[in-house]
Amino acid sequence: MIKGKFIDNLPKVYGIYTGGFLVFIIIMAIAEQAGMSAKMIGIFFVAFTVLIYALIGWLSRTLQTDAYYVAGRQVPTVFNGMATAADWMSGASFVAMAGGIYFKGYGYMALLVGWTGGYVLVASLLAPYLRKFGCYTVPDFIGTRYGGNLARFSAVIVLTVASFTYVTAQINATGTIASVALDIPFEIAVYVGLASILMCSMLGGMRAVTWTQVAQYIVLIIAYLLPVFWISNNIGAGFFPHFMLADEVARIAELEGQFGFVKNSAADLATVPKGLAGITKPHSSVNATPWAFISLAVCMMAGTASLPHVMMRYFTTPSVRTARRSVGWSLFFIFLLYSSAPMLATLSKISLMDPTLTTGIIGKSVADVQALDWYQNWNQANLMFVSDFNGNGTLELNEFFMKGSAVVLATPEIAGLPYVISGLVAAGGMAAAMSTADGLVLAISNALSHDVYYKIINPKAETAKRLIVARVLLVLIGFAGATIAALEIQGILGSVIWAFDFAMSGLFFPLVLGVWWKRANAPGAVAGMLLGLISGTAYLVWVRSGGSGFLGITQLTFGIVGASVSLVSMIVVSLVTAAPDAATQKMVDDVRIPSGKTILGKQH
Amino acid sequence: MSKQEQHWEKTRNLLFITLAIWFVFSIGIFLFGAEMQESSIRPFGYPLTYWFTCQGSLAIFVILIFWFAGRQEKIDDEFGFTEREGEQ
Numbered sequence: 001m002i003k004g005k006f007i008d009n010l011p012k013v014y015g016i017y018t019g020g021f022l023v024f025i026i027i028m029a030i031a032e033q034a035g036m037s038a039k040m041i042g043i044f045f046v047a048f049t050v051l052i053y054a055l056i057g058w059l060s061r062t063l064q065t066d067a068y069y070v071a072g073r074q075v076p077t078v079f080n081g082m083a084t085a086a087d088w089m090s091g092a093s094f095v096a097m098a099g100g101i102y103f104k105g106y107g108y109m110a111l112l113v114g115w116t117g118g119y120v121l122v123a124s125l126l127a128p129y130l131r132k133f134g135c136y137t138v139p140d141f142i143g144t145r146y147g148g149n150l151a152r153f154s155a156v157i158v159l160t161v162a163s164f165t166y167v168t169a170q171i172n173a174t175g176t177i178a179s180v181a182l183d184i185p186f187e188i189a190v191y192v193g194l195a196s197i198l199m200c201s202m203l204g205g206m207r208a209v210t211w212t213q214v215a216q217y218i219v220l221i222i223a224y225l226l227p228v229f230w231i232s233n234n235i236g237a238g239f240f241p242h243f244m245l246a247d248e249v250a251r252i253a254e255l256e257g258q259f260g261f262v263k264n265s266a267a268d269l270a271t272v273p274k275g276l277a278g279i280t281k282p283h284s285s286v287n288a289t290p291w292a293f294i295s296l297a298v299c300m301m302a303g304t305a306s307l308p309h310v311m312m313r314y315f316t317t318p319s320v321r322t323a324r325r326s327v328g329w330s331l332f333f334i335f336l337l338y339s340s341a342p343m344l345a346t347l348s349k350i351s352l353m354d355p356t357l358t359t360g361i362i363g364k365s366v367a368d369v370q371a372l373d374w375y376q377n378w379n380q381a382n383l384m385f386v387s388d389f390n391g392n393g394t395l396e397l398n399e400f401f402m403k404g405s406a407v408v409l410a411t412p413e414i415a416g417l418p419y420v421i422s423g424l425v426a427a428g429g430m431a432a433a434m435s436t437a438d439g440l441v442l443a444i445s446n447a448l449s450h451d452v453y454y455k456i457i458n459p460k461a462e463t464a465k466r467l468i469v470a471r472v473l474l475v476l477i478g479f480a481g482a483t484i485a486a487l488e489i490q491g492i493l494g495s496v497i498w499a500f501d502f503a504m505s506g507l508f509f510p511l512v513l514g515v516w517w518k519r520a521n522a523p524g525a526v527a528g529m530l531l532g533l534i535s536g537t538a539y540l541v542w543v544r545s546g547g548s549g550f551l552g553i554t555q556l557t558f559g560i561v562g563a564s565v566s567l568v569s570m571i572v573v574s575l576v577t578a579a580p581d582a583a584t585q586k587m588v589d590d591v592r593i594p595s596g597k598t599i600l601g602k603q604h
Numbered sequence: 605m606s607k608q609e610q611h612w613e614k615t616r617n618l619l620f621i622t623l624a625i626w627f628v629f630s631i632g633i634f635l636f637g638a639e640m641q642e643s644s645i646r647p648f649g650y651p652l653t654y655w656f657t658c659q660g661s662l663a664i665f666v667i668l669i670f671w672f673a674g675r676q677e678k679i680d681d682e683f684g685f686t687e688r689e690g691e692q
Contacts, residue, residue: 106637109657116662117630123669124622128676242659246649284654286637291632298655301630319687321677328669430658592612593685 010079017052018218024048025222029420031490038419041350042181045423046430050196053434055213060204060211065463068470069136069446070207071316075210080322081329082209084313087215088115088330090166090404090436091173092496094220095429097338099404100493102345105281107288107296111497112338114297116331118304123327126305127314129515129591131323134598135315137443138308138507139451142529144600145514145591146522147584149456154529156447158506159308161533164481166307166499167440169492171197171328171478171485172435174233176405176492180381181426187486193433194482201438205446209438210316221336223428224408228340231347231415235357241343248350251385252283255353259397260364268389273382276401276489283349296497299559303500306507308447309439320594348411353397359416366395374413378406441481441596445473497556499538505536505562508571518588524574528566536562616619618679622672627662 007012028041062068075083093115101109135141135515138159143152174193179186228241238244261280272278281287304310313330317323351359361369366388369375378384383406389399409429410422447498449470454461461469490498506529513520513528539561543549553560587599605613633640633656641653647660680686 106654106657109654110634112657113630113634116665117626120622120626120630120665120668120672124619124626160624208625212608243648246646249650249654284651286641286653288637290635290637293633293637297634309638321673321680321687322677324673325670328666328673331666331669339659339662514683589608593608593683594680595685595687 006076007076008402010076011138014079014214014218017215021049021219021222025420025424028423032418032420038422039183041181041419041423042426046181046429046534047495049427049431050199053215054196054199056203056212056215057200057208060208062204062207063464063467065136065466067207068467069450070312070314071205071210073206074318075316077317077322077326079214079328080210080313080317080326081333082217083213084326084330085337086213086220086335086431086435087209087313088310088334089220089432091170091176091429092493093222093337093341094432095173095177095405095408096347096491096493096496098341098344099341099402099407102349102407103277103279103281103404105283106286107281107292109342110288110293110296111300112341115304116334116338117297118555119299119327119331119334121301121305122184122314122416123324125512126311126515128324128594129328130311130319131314131317132320132591132594132598134600136450136600137447138311138511139447140455140513140600141273142525143451143455145584145587146510146520146525147523151402151522151525151529152451152455154526155507155510158503158529158533159447160444161537162307162499162503162506163309163440163444164477165495165502166309167437167444167477167481169230169490169495169499170433170437170440171481172488172495173405173492174430174437175482177409177426177429177433177484180383180409181262181423181430186488187310190482190485193430193437194478196430197434197437197441198475198478200434201442202474205467205470206312206316206442209442212438213426213435216435217333219324220428220431220435221333223424223431224337224340224344225424227412227415227417228344228347229353230417230421231411232343233480234415234417235347235351235359237347237350241347242339245343245346249284250344250348252349252353253285255362256282256397259353262396262398264389264398265281267594268387271387272401272514273385276383276385276403278398278401279349281397283346288592289548289552295553295560298312299504299557300497300500302504302508302563303559306503306511307500308503309436309443310508311511312443312446313439313493343419344408344411348414351411351415352400359414362395362397362400364395365393366399367393369395373499374410378402378410381406384410406408431469437481443475444477445470448473456549464588494556501536501540501557501559501562502533504559505566506530506533509567515588518585519571519574519579521574521577521580521584523577524570524572528570531569532562532566534604535565606677607683611679614682615676615680618672618675622668625668626665629656629664633661 020169139155144153175190179189232241314323354360355363383403385401512527543555643652647655673690
């Protein structure tokens with residue numbers, strides 16, 4: 001059926017894969033009609049997809065450094081776009097973002113703008129130039145451009161702090177999904193998630209991660225779009241929801257006016273399980289100040305352009321030109337999901353709130369709601385809660401609570417879709433969290449194995465030894481991440497936002513100025529990275545421990561403090577120390593034109 | 605001015621135009637979020653600010669990147685700095 005090289009047959013291979021996955025969904029739907037239990041369907045969906053990824057990971061195993069670190073630099077534009085989209089869209093995008101929008105409305109929609117607008121910065125400021133550089137990792141660029149082990153090591157520190165914060169959130173997400181779908185305790189489920197993640201990345205490094213990420217993108221986008229279209233058609237909101245939900249948005253605003261936002265007393269709220277939230281903000285009106293919105297969007301945009309696991313995806317394309325175009329494709333594939341998230345939030349909310357729909361629960365009797373099957377399931381998992389605070393026997397808007405991450409997962413059941421869709425959504429969420437976790441764990445272990453071990457500690461190490469070190473580190477980092485994830489310090493969305501702030505604090509300006517300002521030198525870059533990271537972290541700790549903050553900068557936007565300090569210290573220190581030597585200046589000139597040899601050789 | 609300096613000047617100008625458009629749709633318009641929401645312009649019937657955060661700005665970013673890539677390729681071609689096949 002398939003002849004010739006794998007790379008030449010990609011559309012065919014993934015076409016067959018997509019067809020096979022659709023057939024699998026149909027088989028599951030038939031099995032459900034034939035009486036298969038919801039639990040079994042969930043297990044089948046998660047197990048089947050994870051096994052496929054593991055198979056791809058095994059088939060892509062490699063013993064070559066350029067295949068392990070940059071997938072041999074032969075990933076075509078559009079496929080790299082898909083892989084980046086999966087790499088990028090994590091459990092936070094898939095599972096938590098629609099929930100954030102659901103509860104916080106406009107204030108959290110800044111994430112939609114920030115997490116897409118950042119790609120304009122990636123395409124115009126960084127990706128093509130880093131591709132021309134020919135590096136394996138982001139610290140590789142910093143270390144070579146600025147020169148010196150200190151600069152390289154500082155970059156590794158920032159990368160590790162940001163990516164590790166991020167990866168704990170992703171392992172948390174895989175754990176949440178695995179615990180619901182497989183019906184096992186969360187503390188065990190995080191290790192099940194971890195094992196799946198390691199299976200995809202360990203043997204084949206970047207090459208394996210690339211081809212599993214393409215497969216994961218296909219699963220996650222089907223899993224996200226299918227319920228949105230289905231629910232929209234089901235409740236008669238329109239066959240193409242993105243262009244047709246204006247009436248529903250207006251209806252929610254009307255219902256909000258009718259129900260009102262009643263503030264719960266502290267004593268009542270104390271009975272609500274930890275981490276669950278009620279609807280307290282209007283759905284579509286502008287409920288945040290311009291600064292609150294813009295500062296969050298700016299942090300997410302600058303963070304996007306500094307996160308190493310995204311940047312390193314553009315090291316895998318065949319050329320500078322394809323790297324640039326690939327950024328456009330990445331954003332297109334991301335756009336498909338992001339433009340659907342607010343539609344999902346709208347459909348989910350109207351399904352619950354509108355008393356004229358059969359699925360509406362607000363205004364119904366509390367006892368009836370508590371008797372619903374899906375309510376009992378999600379309540380048992382500690383993800384949903386209702387309570388009759390005012391004792392009138394009727395469920396009010398302020399008496400319904402849900403965990404942000406449950407909105408996407410529970411919506412198909414709430415809207416009365418067959419369970420097969422819930423299984424599909426669980427598989428999609430798993431794909432989203434796994435694909436990002438893979439990219440992150442690989443980014444950290446590559447930086448430690450290539451930049452710290454090979455470039456600093458043991459430059460004479462042989463290829464085989466380097467790759468063993470890389471794999472051992474991969475497993476260790478994965479376990480450390482899972483252990484911290486099991487502690488549940490911060491919610492999924494919160495930790496992801498922190499990761500962006502960390503990355504922005506330490507890496508944004510050292511990366512951008514490395515290409516765009518020839519005068520930037522090593523002492524400046526080190527000052528920029530370390531002072532940026534330290535000041536950002538200090539601000540976060542201060543606000544977390546009850547500090548009042550300044551200029552309306554919150555714990556979600558501390559990157560603004562870090563990046564400002566980073567910029568100023570980098571410019572000042574660069575200017576008071578000696579300019580980079582002629583060789584470095586020449587290197588920057590070479591990076592700025594696409595033609596000619598890469599700065600670093602094919603194998604290094 | 606050498607060929608390379610001219611190439612870089614054009615590249616930099618393209619960057620400024622790209623970032624200006626980016627600024628307008630990621631930051632600029634949201635300074636007037638509350639005012640825009642009341643506007644009588646309602647794409648597909650959605651309130652204007654709501655539409656921009658859901659779809660408008662996002663779609664503009666996608667188009668902007670492809671436009672930018674095309675322009676940059678033209679600049680590279682003009683100065684003969686485009687990579688040749690198999691050079692990397």
